[in-house]
Amino acid sequence: MKTPLVKIEGLNVAFDGAPAVRGVDLAVHPGEALGLVGESGSGKSVTWLAALRLLPGKASVQGRVSLDGSDILSLPVREMERIRGGRIGIIFQDPSSALNPVLSIRRQISEVLALHRGMSGSEIRAEAKRLLDLVGMPDAKGRLDSYPHEMSGGQNQRVMIAMALAGQPDLLIADEPTTALDVTIQAQILDLLQQIRREMGMALVLISHDLGVVAENCDRVAVMYAGRIVESGPAATLFDTPRHPYARGLIDALPTLDDTQRLVAIPGVVPDPRDMPRGCAFGPRCAYAGPECLLDSPPLRAVAPGRRLACARHNLDLAGPKSTTPNSTPAEVVS
Amino acid sequence: MIRYILTRFLRAFITIVLVVTFAFVVLRLSGDPATIILGPEAPPEAIAAFRKSWGLDQPVLVQYIQYFAAIFQGDLGMSMRDGRPALELVMERIPATLALTLPALMLKLAMGVPAGVYAALHQGTAFDRAVMVAAVMGFAVPSFVLALGLVLVFAVNLGWLPSGGRDTIWHAILPIVTLGLGGAAALARFTRSAMLEVLGQHYIRTASSKGLAWAVVVRSHALPNAAIPTVTLIGFLVGSLIAGAIVVESVFSWPGVGRLMVVAVANRDLAVVQCILLLVATTMVTSNLIVDFLYGALDPRLRHGARANA
Numbered sequence: 309m310k311t312p313l314v315k316i317e318g319l320n321v322a323f324d325g326a327p328a329v330r331g332v333d334l335a336v337h338p339g340e341a342l343g344l345v346g347e348s349g350s351g352k353s354v355t356w357l358a359a360l361r362l363l364p365g366k367a368s369v370q371g372r373v374s375l376d377g378s379d380i381l382s383l384p385v386r387e388m389e390r391i392r393g394g395r396i397g398i399i400f401q402d403p404s405s406a407l408n409p410v411l412s413i414r415r416q417i418s419e420v421l422a423l424h425r426g427m428s429g430s431e432i433r434a435e436a437k438r439l440l441d442l443v444g445m446p447d448a449k450g451r452l453d454s455y456p457h458e459m460s461g462g463q464n465q466r467v468m469i470a471m472a473l474a475g476q477p478d479l480l481i482a483d484e485p486t487t488a489l490d491v492t493i494q495a496q497i498l499d500l501l502q503q504i505r506r507e508m509g510m511a512l513v514l515i516s517h518d519l520g521v522v523a524e525n526c527d528r529v530a531v532m533y534a535g536r537i538v539e540s541g542p543a544a545t546l547f548d549t550p551r552h553p554y555a556r557g558l559i560d561a562l563p564t565l566d567d568t569q570r571l572v573a574i575p576g577v578v579p580d581p582r583d584m585p586r587g588c589a590f591g592p593r594c595a596y597a598g599p600e601c602l603l604d605s606p607p608l609r610a611v612a613p614g615r616r617l618a619c620a621r622h623n624l625d626l627a628g629p630k631s632t633t634p635n636s637t638p639a640e641v642v643s
Numbered sequence: 644m645i646r647y648i649l650t651r652f653l654r655a656f657i658t659i660v661l662v663v664t665f666a667f668v669v670l671r672l673s674g675d676p677a678t679i680i681l682g683p684e685a686p687p688e689a690i691a692a693f694r695k696s697w698g699l700d701q702p703v704l705v706q707y708i709q710y711f712a713a714i715f716q717g718d719l720g721m722s723m724r725d726g727r728p729a730l731e732l733v734m735e736r737i738p739a740t741l742a743l744t745l746p747a748l749m750l751k752l753a754m755g756v757p758a759g760v761y762a763a764l765h766q767g768t769a770f771d772r773a774v775m776v777a778a779v780m781g782f783a784v785p786s787f788v789l790a791l792g793l794v795l796v797f798a799v800n801l802g803w804l805p806s807g808g809r810d811t812i813w814h815a816i817l818p819i820v821t822l823g824l825g826g827a828a829a830l831a832r833f834t835r836s837a838m839l840e841v842l843g844q845h846y847i848r849t850a851s852s853k854g855l856a857w858a859v860v861v862r863s864h865a866l867p868n869a870a871i872p873t874v875t876l877i878g879f880l881v882g883s884l885i886a887g888a889i890v891v892e893s894v895f896s897w898p899g900v901g902r903l904m905v906v907a908v909a910n911r912d913l914a915v916v917q918c919i920l921l922l923v924a925t926t927m928v929t930s931n932l933i934v935d936f937l938y939g940a941l942d943p944r945l946r947h948g949a950r951a952n953a
């Protein structure tokens with residue numbers, strides 16, 4: 309296999325002693341679209357913020373993150389700054405608060421062009437307009453002098469994307485880029501990201517709550533739960549035949565097109581980071597959990613070519629009837 | 644936009660009228676100038692004559708109307724004490740007050756803003772804690788206590804500086820420092836919290852994610868945002884350039900507007916007190932107006948909001 313563009317190995321992140329990311333291994337290959345799914349608080353954002361060293365100082369980060377094979381967590385700040393926005397771009401969930409309210413769109417895009425592409429003057433003006441055109445901004449030229457509050461959420465997200473593309477990164481992290489937008493705009497933004505990725509040959513990490521969105525837009529998917537990757541594999545196969553009960557639960561929780569089947573949310577809540585169960589973190593909520601699940605946290609293992617799974621009961625057949633009610637015994641044993 | 648400006652001006656004008664009215668009422672209620680100026684032993688005829696000549700025998704409402712009518716003709720009345728126009732007396736004292744308050748304002752800005760920004764950028768460090776302690780003390784210690792403390796150390800014990808009067812430039816140093824330290828503490832505290840609030844915003848993380856150096860993030864992204872609330876306090880400090888020195892001028896016997904005010908109040912020299920209050924209200928309100936317009940320049944959200952209102 310080719311060397312990955314970005315490789316995360318054994319990443320651990322804790323805030324004031326509470327673990328948020330617990331031993332994540334993840335690789336992104338050049339030009340690939342990788343999806344990262346999981347419920348709120350599972351550590352998706354923190355994983356990538358840690359990789360870009362954008363977390364506040366109180367976060368303790370351990371592990372290795374390499375770009376083209378060299379470790380970037382120990383890089384001098386100056387060189388890290390060249391990577392941010394230049395090699396790896398990131399767009400955030402809420403575009404309206406992610407843009408600076410007192411600076412014009414032109415100013416916010418120009419900074420990147422000057423910094424990473426050494427442009428100036430009229431060159432910047434032309435390129436900023438081209439980028440806004442590229443992200444499908446109506447009246448790009450006029451919009452350059454606007455401020456974030458004068459635009460809709462969807463337009464602001466297009467500006468964020470234009471800003472992230474301005475440095476011509478090899479990897480774009482899109483952290484729930486559509487959560488704050490309404491449904492029709494969501495689809496447009498996702499299409500835009502797909503189209504740009506294909507045209508620019510850039511790799512994409514798409515972070516989402518929605519396994520459906522990710523399966524549709526990505527080549528590969530990794531499912532995160534409570535700071536760990538519990539399953540990863542090619543998007544289509546993982547979506548059709550999930551092996552981890554949590555992945556299965558996420559798929560069952562998706563509304564179906566014909567609406568004949570009722571939505572099945574996963575019962576229970578994500579464990580408190582300060583009070584993690586000793587065994588599998590999903591154990592207390594798992595309909596399939598057995599006694600072995602309470603003993604140790606299962607490691608992520610290859611179970612088939614390109615597929616990895618962290619489940620002690622990896623021989624389960626989940627393709628059968630959907631999980632409905634959880635087996636309540638393990639939860640009781642735990643408490 | 645024009646309507647925006649007009650409403651601002653109208654509001655400013657109403658504020659001044661209210662302040663002047665309030666001062667007028669309080670002063671009429673607070674004792675008779677005739678007995679205070681002429682002394683308690685003055686014969687009743689003299690007192691009656693005094694009251695008549697200053698119009699104090701008229702009903703308060705009539706006095707009030709006459710007072711406003713005069714103001715609009717630029718007549719702020721005569722000092723009952725020495726018979727000169729009140730405005731002239733006050734204007735004479737303004738340079739002395741500005742000689743304290745302007746340098747003090749510079750000192751506040753030069754110390755307070757950088758200290759606040761630096762403390763916010765180094766939150767939790769020894770410097771930050773020192774700024775916080777100094778700020779709380781600057782807030783809690785009344786200026787006359789600080790003034791007396793400085794006099795004790797630098798005038799009485801060390802003998803380096805004079806303790807009062809206005810003969811040389813050295814005389815200005817202690818009053819300026821007294822005024823400056825208090826304001827600097829408040830400003831540092833305020834700037835620090837404005838800056839901390841801004842540094843926690845998502846757009847700061849975005850700016851870092853673009854690869855900008857931290858110094859650039861602070862300068863181009865954080866400071867312009869933190870400036871918006873800080874300008875309010877600076878506007879207040881500018882607004883108190885005239886009134887800000889009452890206590891300090893008294894402690895250091897500095898012949899400025901503040902001391903004139905104290906003396907005039909003690910004498911119930913109505914015209915002088917009213918003239919000073921009018922002047923103070925006008926500076927306050929004017930600097931508020933300037934702040935309002937500065938907001939528009941600093942914050943595009945307000946600029947466009949104002950345009951939409953027009």
Ligand SMILES: Nc1ncnc2c1ncn2[C@@H]1O[C@H](COP(=O)(O)OP(=O)(O)OP(=O)(O)O)[C@@H](O)[C@H]1O
Pocket residue numbers: 323328346347348349350351352353354355364517581
């Ligand atoms: N700055 C921070 N300080 C303290 N705890 C944090 C901080 N950022 C994240 N966390 C904690 O880290 C854990 C993982 O958060 P993260 O933002 O990565 O979740 P997520 O999977 O991105 O969820 P969401 O879908 O809600 O964005 C959470 O428990 C969160 O409370």
Ligand SMILES: [Mg+2]
Pocket residue numbers: 352353354483484
């Ligand atoms: Mg997140």
